[in-house]
Amino acid sequence: MSLSTAHRTVGSADDPAWFRHVLGQYPTGVCVITAQPEDGPPIGMVVGSFSSVSLNPPLVGFYPSVTSETWPHLQRAGNWCVNILAAHQTDVCRRIATAPLAERFDGVPWRPAPSGAPIIDGAVAWIDCVPVAVHDAGDHKIALAEVRHLDTASTELPLLFFRSGYGSFAPLTLTAYDPEMRLTRPLRHFELIRSIAQELPDHGLRCLVTAPVSDSVVVVGQLDPPSATPSAQPTTLVGQRLPFRPHGPSIFEAWAPEREQEAWVARFAPDSQEAEIRALARIRERGFSIGLGSEGHRRFAAALERLAAEPGAVGNEELDALVASLDYEPPELSDEVLAQARVISAPVFDNEGNPVLALTVFGFKARPDVVRAAIAAVTACAGRATSSLGS
Numbered sequence: 422m423s424l425s426t427a428h429r430t431v432g433s434a435d436d437p438a439w440f441r442h443v444l445g446q447y448p449t450g451v452c453v454i455t456a457q458p459e460d461g462p463p464i465g466m467v468v469g470s471f472s473s474v475s476l477n478p479p480l481v482g483f484y485p486s487v488t489s490e491t492w493p494h495l496q497r498a499g500n501w502c503v504n505i506l507a508a509h510q511t512d513v514c515r516r517i518a519t520a521p522l523a524e525r526f527d528g529v530p531w532r533p534a535p536s537g538a539p540i541i542d543g544a545v546a547w548i549d550c551v552p553v554a555v556h557d558a559g560d561h562k563i564a565l566a567e568v569r570h571l572d573t574a575s576t577e578l579p580l581l582f583f584r585s586g587y588g589s590f591a592p593l594t595l596t597a598y599d600p601e602m603r604l605t606r607p608l609r610h611f612e613l614i615r616s617i618a619q620e621l622p623d624h625g626l627r628c629l630v631t632a633p634v635s636d637s638v639v640v641v642g643q644l645d646p647p648s649a650t651p652s653a654q655p656t657t658l659v660g661q662r663l664p665f666r667p668h669g670p671s672i673f674e675a676w677a678p679e680r681e682q683e684a685w686v687a688r689f690a691p692d693s694q695e696a697e698i699r700a701l702a703r704i705r706e707r708g709f710s711i712g713l714g715s716e717g718h719r720r721f722a723a724a725l726e727r728l729a730a731e732p733g734a735v736g737n738e739e740l741d742a743l744v745a746s747l748d749y750e751p752p753e754l755s756d757e758v759l760a761q762a763r764v765i766s767a768p769v770f771d772n773e774g775n776p777v778l779a780l781t782v783f784g785f786k787a788r789p790d791v792v793r794a795a796i797a798a799v800t801a802c803a804g805r806a807t808s809s810l811g812s
């Protein structure tokens with residue numbers, strides 16, 4: 422039958438070949454529904470009609486043919502396990518679709534699901550379920566089952582069936598598995614402003630680009646002047662999670678909506694809430710956050726060096742305690758205070774006005790003129806980065 426639509430009239434649903442041809446334009450995955458009868462070898466049936474049906478209650482279903490010899494055996498079994506086959510499992514698929522019922526698992530390695538039904542080795546995922554209803558649907562049945570246990574079992578791509586042939590999935594967009602874009606979005610923001618942030622190392626400043634991710638701040642970029650890069654063993658803080666806790670730098674909270682700020686301030690001990698409200702106001706007025714050198718700061722910097730060399734070298738609790746010991750947002754920026762500055766952060770806003778990244782510079786000399794120049798450089802750079810994101 423020609424695929425061309427130029428020289429034919431619209432086909433009839435009464436023509437089974439035409440029906441199959443048109444419906445064959447829709448690809449399906451390939452599953453094996455397995456069961457372990459009480460009195461014999463495991464059984465399995467290949468289906469392309471498997472589908473997720475309901476979340477509450479958790480139901481799945483498939484359409485067995487009324488002529489299937491396997492179906493009555495599956496129906497008698499008290500449990501099914503749905504195996505989503507991987508793209509390389511066409512041999513398993515062919516064996517189970519064609520071998521006599523009692524021989525389908527010969528040479529097919531499997532392990533029991535919680536119900537005892539087979540999980541086929543190499544399957545992408547399995548869904549252990551209990552049959553709950555069967556409905557008539559022409560020459561097929563609609564079989565529904567309630568899910569009890571389920572898991573992914575490999576990161577392989579699934580097997581697909583399309584126009585009577587097997588194949589696998591070729592993504593048109595290569596996106597990482599990050600459904601809520603928690604990490605992907607900040608990574609993309611950093612990529613968009615990377616060339617602008619690159620000015621900071623040109624000024625001799627070391628720069629970390631961070632983003633709020635859930636209850637943490639995550640380093641998404643690190644830009645060092647060439648001279649600051651250790652020669653023997655390159656190190657990086659990219660991917661490092663830093664606690665986003667009261668007493669840390671509050672750069673991402675300073676421009677947050679009022680309600681969110683109130684919730685943030687409420688996390689402080691009652692006697693330090695006023696101070697935090699003033700600190701947030703200072704960050705907003707100044708347009709940057711400033712941290713002063715102190716014993717806590719020196720220990721924090723040393724911890725970061727260790728983390729850059731080896732992720733996980735400093736435990737979460739130790740990192741939390743170090744962040745809490747830092748000294749941020751002094752009321753006055755006199756020469757004497759500026760001479761103690763060790764770290765300056767400026768926010769980058771997205772096109773909706775949310776602070777989505779912070780450019781944090783450090784590694785400059787603790788001299789008032791040098792610190793003023795660093796403040797000017799990082800705030801100007803953050804401003805240009807904000808404009809480039811469309812805000």
Ligand SMILES: Cc1cc2nc3c(=O)[nH]c(=O)nc-3n(C[C@H](O)[C@H](O)[C@H](O)COP(=O)(O)O)c2cc1C
Nearest residue numbers: 466467468469470484485486489490491492518582
């Ligand atoms: C890719 C593929 C998808 C299939 N999908 C279904 C299906 O959704 N429903 C069904 O009844 N049979 C389906 N079959 C056919 C069954 O696997 C099986 O071959 C058929 O039921 C005949 O075997 P039986 O009589 O031993 O059950 C499919 C076969 C293949 C190869």
